[in-house]
Amino acid sequence: MSDDGPRLLERAKAGDGQALEELLTPVLEVAFRLAMTMLNDREAAEDAVQDAAFKAWRKLDRVRPDAPLRPWFLAIVANECRSARRGRWWKVLRFPEVRSTGTMVNLEERIDLATALERLAPKHLLPLSLYYHLDLPIEEVARVLDCSEGAARVRIHRALAALRPAMAIEVDG
Amino acid sequence: MIPDDPELRRALDARSGEPSPEFRGGLHQALARGRPAANWIPAIAVATVIVLTVASVGVLLAARNLAHPPHGGLVSGARTASPTTSPTESPVVLPSQAYLSAPSRDIVWAFVDYRLLFRSQDSGQTWERRQLPLGVDTGRLVFTFADADNGWALLAISPATQCQAEGAQIWHTADGANTWRLITSVAAERAGGNGIRAEQCKEFISFVDKARGFVTAWDDNSPPTIYRTIDGGATWKSSRLPDPPGFQTATGGFTLRAQDVYRLGNVLLVTAYGMQESGGKGYVFKSIDGGAGWTYTAPIPSPAIAVAFVTESRWLQVILPGQSVETTDAGRSWHAYASDYGQAAPVSPQVVFGDASVGYATVRGSIQRTEDGGLHWKYIKTPGT
Numbered sequence: 001m002s003d004d005g006p007r008l009l010e011r012a013k014a015g016d017g018q019a020l021e022e023l024l025t026p027v028l029e030v031a032f033r034l035a036m037t038m039l040n041d042r043e044a045a046e047d048a049v050q051d052a053a054f055k056a057w058r059k060l061d062r063v064r065p066d067a068p069l070r071p072w073f074l075a076i077v078a079n080e081c082r083s084a085r086r087g088r089w090w091k092v093l094r095f096p097e098v099r100s101t102g103t104m105v106n107l108e109e110r111i112d113l114a115t116a117l118e119r120l121a122p123k124h125l126l127p128l129s130l131y132y133h134l135d136l137p138i139e140e141v142a143r144v145l146d147c148s149e150g151a152a153r154v155r156i157h158r159a160l161a162a163l164r165p166a167m168a169i170e171v172d173g
Numbered sequence: 174m175i176p177d178d179p180e181l182r183r184a185l186d187a188r189s190g191e192p193s194p195e196f197r198g199g200l201h202q203a204l205a206r207g208r209p210a211a212n213w214i215p216a217i218a219v220a221t222v223i224v225l226t227v228a229s230v231g232v233l234l235a236a237r238n239l240a241h242p243p244h245g246g247l248v249s250g251a252r253t254a255s256p257t258t259s260p261t262e263s264p265v266v267l268p269s270q271a272y273l274s275a276p277s278r279d280i281v282w283a284f285v286d287y288r289l290l291f292r293s294q295d296s297g298q299t300w301e302r303r304q305l306p307l308g309v310d311t312g313r314l315v316f317t318f319a320d321a322d323n324g325w326a327l328l329a330i331s332p333a334t335q336c337q338a339e340g341a342q343i344w345h346t347a348d349g350a351n352t353w354r355l356i357t358s359v360a361a362e363r364a365g366g367n368g369i370r371a372e373q374c375k376e377f378i379s380f381v382d383k384a385r386g387f388v389t390a391w392d393d394n395s396p397p398t399i400y401r402t403i404d405g406g407a408t409w410k411s412s413r414l415p416d417p418p419g420f421q422t423a424t425g426g427f428t429l430r431a432q433d434v435y436r437l438g439n440v441l442l443v444t445a446y447g448m449q450e451s452g453g454k455g456y457v458f459k460s461i462d463g464g465a466g467w468t469y470t471a472p473i474p475s476p477a478i479a480v481a482f483v484t485e486s487r488w489l490q491v492i493l494p495g496q497s498v499e500t501t502d503a504g505r506s507w508h509a510y511a512s513d514y515g516q517a518a519p520v521s522p523q524v525v526f527g528d529a530s531v532g533y534a535t536v537r538g539s540i541q542r543t544e545d546g547g548l549h550w551k552y553i554k555t556p557g558t
Contacts, residue, residue: 017204032192113184133185
């Protein structure tokens with residue numbers, strides 16, 4: 001949190017929406033990228049981040065002025081993404097004809113990996129997104145996952161194994 | 174060491190994106206409107222408990238000579254506060270979410286934006302705001318209604334890893350969601366719940382009349398469970414869906430998830446969806462004994478699209494003009510259906526029918542209504558927006 005952070009935090013706790021927006025601005029982009037990788041759908045990601053912002057607002061009283069805001073907010077975003085993937089099956093699958101595509105060198109590999117990511121359970125997708133996509137240090141990954149650094153490493157390894165079952169990956173704990 | 178994985182980084186990048194200026198602007202406006210109303214619920218809950226406690230002391234003092242036996246079976250009741258409107262509450266901004274329950278052609282309920290409950294008694298032309306169970310903003314909440322008065326809310330709380338267990342509460346209203354009573358409570362770490370076990374995530378609740386209802390549950394490693402009650406939710410029994418032809422339940426997420434249960438005539442129907450190595454699969458199951466046993470009936474042609482049961486044998490998948498399909502023989506064959514239903518969002522709508530003519534479809538909070546069995550659709554105003 002910046003020098004103004006504690007002041008903004010107090011204002012946001014008091015109900016000042018502009019203060020909350022200023023608090024969230026530095027983490028909004030990374031939060032949105034996390035939601036996109038978790039949901040693979042722009043509108044769903046926007047819904048998740050907006051809902052997370054409001055949930056964060058309700059929970060601000062639990063935030064200490066000296067606590068890092070980013071892992072706390074990312075954990076809320078991740079929870080919203082998990083909720084979005086719960087429930088109606090057809091909220092998880094999209095119409096095939098509008099499924100998003102990316103640009104990678106090897107088309108076959110791209111399709112295989114993209115399909116595997118689409119099918120990956122949120123509990124595996126989250127640590128991979130945090131570590132490989134957002135490039136968060138393992139300490140922060142652990143904070144978002146609410147576990148120890150060792151446990152975070154295990155979860156990343158397990159997620160890699162789930163992504164590519166054929167690959168034998170040794171878990172180093 | 175955690176291995177680097179450039180290929181994975183690229184694949185994740187391909188799924189990612191930047192927030193658009195429109196989204197930033199919308200968030201700015203939403204935050205400027207003030208803190209969400211749900212923040213008031215705990216305060217209302219505390220106030221209600223204080224009021225009820227004070228009132229209870231008075232009642233107990235007045236009735237100290239009367240020795241009523243305690244209620245058996247049901248969890249002690251809790252009731253909502255009087256209808257309240259927060260001064261900071263803002264209209265719902267679409268896209269959002271709406272969850273519909275249509276017990277008859279005239280009666281339809283909508284749970285909008287995960288926080289506002291509405292009832293219509295004129296097929297969605299006018300809506301009235303109703304009350305949520307008190308203090309249930311901590312989990313996943315879904316509703317079902319048997320008529321204009323009787324409804325049930327399922328609150329799923331704190332799922333364990335791979336949905337191996339999950340706590341849940343079931344609330345009942347008999348006065349049109351003016352007040353609610355907690356009738357079943359399941360703790361994730363222990364058995365209980367009047368027959369509903371802690372195992373598995375509790376997904377949907379559906380009542381087909383005032384007495385008979387169903388709760389579906391699933392996890393990542395075993396077949397789905399469908400709980401059934403014949404006494405309005407006081408007690409529950411369970412059965413499991415069998416693997417349909419071509420589907421093999423396996424650990425790691427290769428399992429089915431049952432959705433809402435519908436009664437068409439004397440038959441109960443439920444859809445179930447799941448993933449196999451070859452992709453997503455969808456199936457319809459049938460019960461002719463009130464849900465004690467379920468048998469596979471038919472595959473679903475497009476597993477990414479919800480099936481709407483219009484009658485026992487006529488089912489629809491409405492998608493986009495030119496792409497909707499219909500079966501009139503309970504899934505044995507499907508053919509193109511010239512519905513004018515259309516939408517912008519690339520996800521399937523939730524579609525429910527109150528009878529063979531009147532139905533509703535909702536996606537991202539927008540609601541459309543048909544009065545001719547699904548052929549023509551018109552947008553109606555989403556309540557709360």
